[in-house]
Amino acid sequence: MKRIVTKLALLTIVSCVAGPLLASETxxxxxxxxxxGPSGQGYSxxxxxxxxxxxxxxxxxxxxxxxxxxxxxxxxxxxxxxxxxxxxxxxxxxxxxxxxxPEAANDGNRDLVASGRNIFEFGVPEANIAACIVCHGPNGEGVRGIPRLGGLSYFYLKRRLEEWAEGYSPAAEPMPKVARSLSGRDIEALASYLSFLEYGAER
Ligand code: HEC
Ligand code: HEC
Structure with a gap:
């Protein structure tokens, strides 16, 4: 009996510490x-x-x-x-x-960060490339239906942009059109820059 009481007491303490139901329990x-990945930080x-x-x-x-x-x-x-x-x-x-x-993946090519940042912030007007910052925000944080890009992995960002340019997921407006205007080098530069971009970090 004593043991059960102790167990119950312990359970009460644990559930008090845990507080309200965590979203992960729903x-x-x-x-x-x-x-x-265990904390949703991405994996492979x-x-x-x-x-x-x-x-x-x-x-x-x-x-x-x-x-x-x-x-x-x-x-x-x-x-x-x-x-x-x-x-x-x-x-x-x-x-x-x-x-x-979120944690930044930091897995891009550091040599391409400056050119990636330039395209992200200013676009390339002569090549009809939109400045990504206009929609995705100054730290690539996104808003509402527009995703956060800052700190996503290089490989994922590169693949997404390449696949839109290849014609996959055509309904994801405006990205298929944006991606088609980017060269392979632009995509590598953007994906590199964004992989190092931390939300709210000093820039
Ligand atoms: C006019 C607004 C707009 C502009 C400009 C824009 N985007 Fe997007 N972007 C979006 C929207 C909206 C989505 C979500 C599309 C969907 O899946 O429905 C998106 C999605 C993305 C994604 C997918 C992220 C993920 O988690 O899979 C990437 C990568 C991306 N944009 C990169 C860029 C880059 C790089 C540029 C600049 C060259 C850019 N975007 C310019 C609006 C924009
Ligand atoms: C077997 C592995 C696997 C499992 C299980 C899985 N995912 Fe995914 N998920 C992926 C892969 C791979 C992608 C990338 C797809 C791409 O390249 O476009 C992805 C993409 C996503 C995206 C798009 C993210 C973005 O930035 O656009 C969301 C959201 C997502 N998964 C949510 C979930 C949720 C919620 C669950 C659980 C119900 C789940 N996934 C289970 C492998 C998985």
Whole structure:
């Protein structure tokens, strides 16, 4: 009996410390984090979700469900991963991952950072390349349905831009058109710069 009482007391203490229900307890995030990394910081081919804009995450989960996002890795990994994710669960996942603090991947080519920053901030008017900053914000932090780019991995950013230029996921306005105007070198420079960009960091 004494042992049970002690156990109960312990449970009460633990649940008091844990406080209100964590978002991770309302949706099965383990189904996601084995690919996206334990704190959603990204892993291998699966991008960082931590700190991503909530509305953007929500919209992408629906885009995987409806197959609107149809590039190879989305087909191979995400179409299956969201088969049982309904709208309510999508909101839960989006708000959970958006609430995690993001870390920068820092995996681009440092030599290309200056040229990437230049394109990000000013575009290339003569090549009809829009300044990314206008939509994605000064620290690449995004807003609402526009994603945070700062600190995403070089490989993921490069792949996304290349795949839009190749014609995948054509409904992701305005990005297919933006990506088609970029050269291979522009894409490498942008992906490098953004991989080192920390939200709120001194610039
Ligand atoms: C088997 C591995 C795997 C699992 C499991 C998985 N993902 Fe993914 N996820 C990926 C890969 C790979 C991509 C990149 C797709 C691409 O290249 O466009 C991705 C992309 C995403 C994106 C797009 C991010 C962006 O910046 O556009 C979101 C959102 C996402 N996953 C959420 C989830 C959620 C929520 C779960 C759990 C329900 C989950 N994923 C489970 C592998 C996985
Ligand atoms: C007019 C606004 C606008 C401009 C300018 C713009 N973007 Fe975007 N970008 C968006 C929107 C909206 C999305 C989400 C598209 C979707 O998937 O529906 C997006 C998505 C992206 C993504 C996907 C991020 C992820 O998590 O998968 C990347 C990468 C990106 N943009 C890079 C750029 C770069 C680099 C530039 C400049 C050359 C740029 N964007 C210019 C609006 C813009």
């Amino acid at each position: 949706v099965p995030v383990k189904n996601c984090t084995w690919c996206h 081919n699966a991008p960082r979700l931590a700190g991503q804009q909530e509305l953007y995450l929500d919209a992408q989960l629906m885009n995987f469900r409806t197959h609107v996002r149809d590039n190879p890795y989305s087909r191979d990994f995400m179409w299956n991963a969201v088969v049982h994710v309904d709208e309510d669960m999508a909101h839960g996942f989006a708000s959970y991952f958006a609430s995690l603090p």
